[in-house]
Amino acid sequence: MTSNLTRRSALLGLTTAFAAPALLRAQDATPIELSAVRRNASSFVTQDWRDHFESLGKGVIVADTTSRALHYWSADGSDYRIYPTSVPMSEDLTKRGYTEVVRKKVGPTWTPTKSMRERDPTLPDHMEAGEGNPLGSHAIYLSWPAYLIHGTHDTRKIGRRSSSGCIGLYNEKIEELFALTPIGTQVRVI
Template sequence: MTDTRMTRRGLIGAAGAALTLPLIPARARATVNRNNISSFVSQEWQDHFENVDVVTLVADTGSRALHYWSVGAADYRVYPTSVPKTDELTKRGYTEIVRKKVGPTWTPTASQMERFPDWHPVEGGAPDNPLGTHAMYLSWPAYIIHGTHDTRKIGRPSSDGCIGLYNEKIAELFELCPIGTQVRVI
């Protein structure tokens, strides 16, 4: 017959093990790759541009991150982004920021109106504005780096071609990027 009595040493050991159980799922969750979390790939400006005589951005749609370098690359920052839903919506290549707007008005494109006839323009500053609080327009028509009120979109393929950031991050980047900022979308 087996002795099932608990000793003091056994009780202390069991209590210690029970206290560590809640930690195991937390550690396991930390290593899970969630759909809305970017796994940033490091970028070097030299891989994309000959120099950083002007502010430089690289929007990496694969890792869902926007990389920023100041003039001379003294300041480097990485921002999580939303990216286009499909490769067909993704324009890649070199462009630049040609216009900036605080409180941008959003107007659906012709292709969006075809797919979603009930969509309508949204005034700047509206809480349902898909462009969020700030927008930086690229030299490509209808392609914008902008904010979003829907934070679930960041880290996901969720746009019709634009690069989206959290509103507080686009506000920060808006101040750092003058018109003429060189941009590459990869």
């Protein structure tokens, strides 16, 4: 009688024998606490435009700095969208309240404010539109000076406290919002 034992079957048997105790221990292991895992994704909080505005007007935007989400409703209320955002780095840079969209620009240029340059003297005086520009591909200007809703080329910033006061979106999302949002859209930052 010949043995059907080959080198391959012997290795498979040994591997199984050594792996079995580890697999059994893994089944008994306590699951990882997901709340302890840190991510840069938002935990969106549902908003209703009626909690913030009397009417939709030309449309409304609610930028929620706590959940790091921007909510958009069209003028007739039929189109609702939610986007993950970056938010200001600190409370002293966060402006809250009511404003509106006053201007929009594809390929915005960037000029750091005096306070930005005080915090970081290495910032340039001015930056043309392009890959290194922190305003990304599109910018929506608000009635508050130096506060914008804009894109970013640095996708690591989304879901984080990373801006000098503005609300940032992924470039493809700001492009979408830009197309939807007319001048005069009401905005509330909470």
